Amino acid sequence: MSYSRPIDFKNGRVDLSHGSGGRAMAQLIRELFVRHFDNDYLRAQNDGACFPLPAGAGRMVMATDSHVVSPLFFPGGDIGCLSVHGTVNDVAMTGGQPLYLAAGFILEEGFPLADLQRIVISMAAAAKEAGVPIVTGDTKVVEQGKGDGVFITTTGVGVVAPGIELAPQRIRPGDKLLVSGYLGDHGVAIMSLRENLSFETAIESDTAALHGLVAAMLDAVPGIRSLRDPTRGGLAAVLNEFAEAAGCGMLIHEKAIPVRGAVAAACELLGLDPLYVANEGKLVAVCPAEDAERLLAVMRAHPQGRDAAIIGEAIVDANGFVQMETVFGGRRMVDWLSGEQLPRIC
């Protein structure tokens, strides 16, 4: 592999040769991915990464997420760190300690290499901060008009300590519902950049890895029933998933739900409901009522859970409806999102 000019990361663009299995692809992998992700597994240049498991692990966990966010760069993050956090969090939500990541890139012909480099560096930093190396990967290039800059699919594996057994099916009426902080920041930060909506706000995406918080929570309350990160579909989707899996209802209290003023204001402007807006660094936890205050205290003591709150409880309801007690004391349903979250004028 001598005899090749370094890649022009300043002005270059992805072209089809970067995905063809030839020299250009090998060079891109070496000069970009291996260089920044920087670990022995990748350097071994095998088709997959082999690794030992820590002694005493109970079960393993695997989770995957494809990331297709637009715009690619947004206040508080970019698709790179998001793709690390998104999957690390899915592993964490099973109670697992994430250990390794795989990353599959689908690049669109013409994508600026400078942007790709920026994204890879951001991924590398997020992986490093999370302590979860990216140990194997794949790169494909699609023709212009058949992709959207870059899509990143990350997959994580981790270990679940013996005795930890999170599942929404374990939720029982009476269990308490907690969220780890303010809702809707990510979705609003993204929407603020959409060309036809453009508004300005200081709100930043909350994208963050939550496995540290989860570890602290499980340490304090091993009996947590279930955890989930309210990404697409927001809190509403998670609560409906919980209700459906558990076969009981959910009741939340509007005034207990942490939503920033600017998020509420943006939602007013666009006709959206913060309960349906996506988050990338928040979790929803369910635990037995008697553990709720202790869990809340542990969460609040952690930087990722500073603004945690108890927002409601599971209730008996054969229909599996999610209800919300409004600030008025009335009750309404919080249904699954219908269709898409689109800005409304009426």
Added chain:
Amino acid sequence: MSYSRPIDFKNGRVDLSHGSGGRAMAQLIRELFVRHFDNDYLRAQNDGACFPLPAGAGRMVMATDSHVVSPLFFPGGDIGCLSVHGTVNDVAMTGGQPLYLAAGFILEEGFPLADLQRIVISMAAAAKEAGVPIVTGDTKVVEQGKGDGVFITTTGVGVVAPGIELAPQRIRPGDKLLVSGYLGDHGVAIMSLRENLSFETAIESDTAALHGLVAAMLDAVPGIRSLRDPTRGGLAAVLNEFAEAAGCGMLIHEKAIPVRGAVAAACELLGLDPLYVANEGKLVAVCPAEDAERLLAVMRAHPQGRDAAIIGEAIVDANGFVQMETVFGGRRMVDWLSGEQLPRIC
């Protein structure tokens, strides 16, 4: 989740709501993915899948591949079974026994649900045949013109038996190179369908899972140095990867390389070289010279290795060049692919 009409898989199309995190997405996951992939891990509806590991496993392996093939359906397969085989094979190439798969779907708005269903059923069948369940997944929908029907990123985990330690760095001059069968079938089958090339041939993609073959090979010759599946970039890419990693040269013998007549003919028509054409159900193996005949016999006894052949050997060469002894007895280099494999007129 009562109260919803079944999905119209006959005439329906993917729309943005199928990726929005709302009811339509939950329904698609339930009625399509969970139904066909059909296992308890998926039914558990967690963010990730938790699973035990078989006792006595040495190390674990993780591999990932994004699949962006066009056309989606081709003689001998489709993107669905391909996405299972592609990753199962990457796990197998490390010497691992694949255990579980994760699948991330990126769907383009407007994609016919009938095609998606056909792909999912094909994936499910391939996973079942390979004995590797798809235990977790993710679905995203991108706007029309920002994807290409469907992209599937699969990630596999598996276990590597103690003592198995495959790595191209272990290749030594004198080691023998073997391939498991005819080269170029997949690439030619795909190209035969490209609108502007259209030619007819009975050649079918060789897409297949190779972990069974690998298990038999490792059983007979645990000292195999390295395995790799010659996908994009073909045999040439694998040999150059081997040479680069091992710091030695490779010498192959043109007349020993199995290429079907129709594949050679299609390559003549298009100005391509079969050494650079992609395969999806073939592997390249390197083993000590003294094990080569035994390994060949074992491969030929397996249905996936019926047409296996010894094609050359590693040689001393500080430059890490891959050379081929031509049918004439002359020698030439087999370099990395430059740019893309494009049909040439001159």
Added chain:
Amino acid sequence: MKYIDEFRNGNVARGLAAAIAAEVQPGRSYRLMEFCGGHTHAISRYGLLDLLPPAVQMIHGPGCPVCVLPIGRIDSAIDLAREQGVILCTYADTLRVPASGGLSLLRAKAQGADVRMVYSCDDALRIAQDNPAREVVFFAIGFETTTPMTAAIIKQAAALDLKNFSVFCNHVLTPAAMVHIMESEGDPAAVALDGFVGPAHVSTVIGSGPYEGFAQHYKKPVVISGFEPLDVLQSVLMLVRQINEGRALVENQFTRAVTREGNRKAQALVAEVFELREMFDWRGLGEVPLSALKIKEAFVAFDAETRYSIAYRQVPDAKACECAAILRGHKHPRDCKVFGTACTPDQPIGACMVSSEGACAAHYTYGRHKEASASEVKA
């Protein structure tokens, strides 16, 4: 949020609710139609029905311009995008409205039609300027609130002499629809409504004046009401009082944003660009005379109906659909056989299920739990 949060105070709400409960007369029922989806939304989202005494019944009116858009008009919009190949710009609200053949603008888009969501009609104009080689049509919908800006961009397009821009006008009028509801039974006395919660932002534009004739003629009290939950509660109280006292006046609860005259500048603009249509078909209501606007001859160059010879083809509402009865207060969504089964917000059949502010959609999304007989136990 100033001027918003104060009007969402739960404690005050309980005070207002108590006042209503205190003033409701025993044995009397108060059937009040909130005309607007904005009110329906506030009632559903804040659970206001739980605060009202049983004697007060809220009937959801047809005040959602998306719900009432007839199938034939959506079909024409889809045709523009698919057959004429135009860039069709639309507010997101219309994207999922069901049209003929299982289509919607969103599905047409998924099949390749160039349908673009805009937040403001300004954006449609900009898209036309950015794509001089393409024809761009703005699919204009809305009540009086949303009409002036359409007028503004038509004038702007005329000033810019844009050749590739036109408007497919579907603006409709509130008072005409209210009249139609009173006339729909043949005999206004047969209409079982005791009063109207009148439009908020529509009235900001047209003023409260236009309802005075209505209130007087049909002897039904009208209270122009803001869309915040306390506004709605206060308006209900004001209606209860009028009913108790036998009055039938137009009262204005939304004084902070509505005057008797409304926004004269906006009205002048609308009058310059638009004129009354003789007849317009409303989904759920059928043909309503003088209930919509069309583009005046002077701006015909920007009228997509003329430019593309759009012929309106009436498509009958689904047979099973009870919208017509629901919109008149005769039936409740739960009375419709297909509610929640064949007809859901994801796959709506009738007008009331189309937008989240339709009566059926609001009940499905926010109020369905009331139908469930499950006994709840709070932990």
Added chain:
Amino acid sequence: MKYIDEFRNGNVARGLAAAIAAEVQPGRSYRLMEFCGGHTHAISRYGLLDLLPPAVQMIHGPGCPVCVLPIGRIDSAIDLAREQGVILCTYADTLRVPASGGLSLLRAKAQGADVRMVYSCDDALRIAQDNPAREVVFFAIGFETTTPMTAAIIKQAAALDLKNFSVFCNHVLTPAAMVHIMESEGDPAAVALDGFVGPAHVSTVIGSGPYEGFAQHYKKPVVISGFEPLDVLQSVLMLVRQINEGRALVENQFTRAVTREGNRKAQALVAEVFELREMFDWRGLGEVPLSALKIKEAFVAFDAETRYSIAYRQVPDAKACECAAILRGHKHPRDCKVFGTACTPDQPIGACMVSSEGACAAHYTYGRHKEASASEVKA
């Protein structure tokens, strides 16, 4: 593959090689230029140099229409796609040819230009018919082999009266280039070449006749040779014999596909549509008179150069590049300072590195191992 495999028999090759070795005269050197990239390819791919005695030296000529396409012409093609917004149809071979500013058609495509790879020029015509609202230009390149089909589609476009189709003609001529090589030193006697392996498929079209004047005038033997490796070896043998015997004739090794007259029907078609250009710029060779074709006045409607007023702008070849010397047989690729470092097939600088059939690319891709001093040990 009948008529292919028989001409790739390694045993026979050794027989031919032995014959060549037997006939080479001691102390004499045979410097033979294979004009075509097709021969270069066969020599490299089959490792023929290993079979030839050291006295026989093969010089790679300029016979690759992709390599010799000058930067300015690629620039114009890119302009058509980027500035004029046409659909530019091209054979895949041209996609990676470097143009000015670090561009190539592939990179222009990556930046959004509508560049489409076709396998046959027929497809370009079909694309024009399928996209009546777009202008479609076929970027025609090639020697005499590839010219008749371009003529055919121009005539077809005329018959169909296609308004949105034109051809950017860059067809070049073989004999003129051979003459130029002989003339380039000022004195033909200074050109250190002893004979020419003549074009295969070019000759199928134009016949072997056109080389007779060349052979006679410059007293250099020419053997028209097939592109299979045995063809090349036999042609070398035939050249060695001519040189040994002091003859300078056109001989035809490729009798199975070449006659003296060539393909009259194809020639007539070319003559009907094209005429000679006074001057054409070749990458690596510079301006060569009467070496290319242009579209005749009768078909000017389909001439992209006229339609888009394409003005050719000469862009000098890179300074470091030794192509000019290599193409004349004065230097070997290894003599170029940037060979394999700044200039590689992935990022070519000069003409000879552009296509896999250029002298430098062939040496890089197939023959570089010869430069390496590594001692090999076969296991």
Added chain:
Amino acid sequence: MCLAIPARVIELFGDDRARIELSGVQKEISLSLVEDVAVGDYVIVHVGFAIGKLDPEEAALTLATFAAMYATHGDELPLTPPLA
């Protein structure tokens, strides 16, 4: 229907454009449908246009009525159990 919200004008541009602010969210809107708007005014914003001004005195009066109502009836009818 007719989603519209009151927001404060914080900056006037030429050409009938203005910047409004709502709890930390800012947006550019059109003032072409309204007259005599000054920085500090609250306008009702619909699809990127101001459709009218908000009258602060009237708002205060309405709120005062609410307060009175609450004072009179606030404790009479706690319809739901107190919140957690």
Added chain:
Amino acid sequence: MCLAIPARVIELFGDDRARIELSGVQKEISLSLVEDVAVGDYVIVHVGFAIGKLDPEEAALTLATFAAMYATHGDELPLTPPLA
């Protein structure tokens, strides 16, 4: 340059089109540049057009020359070691 290969014509269509076959690969090509092609003929195919016919007798003659050459010199010069 000028990649072209001999292939057998296996079917003639109207409109100067034909199907050719090469070791199990078939393709439709144009015959518009050649004359008098019959099924069974070999044509030289370039970018989807036949540019000429292959003369089987001449091919046989060339191969015969090769054979003669091999008979004479075949064993003289094994340039490389025998293959594995």
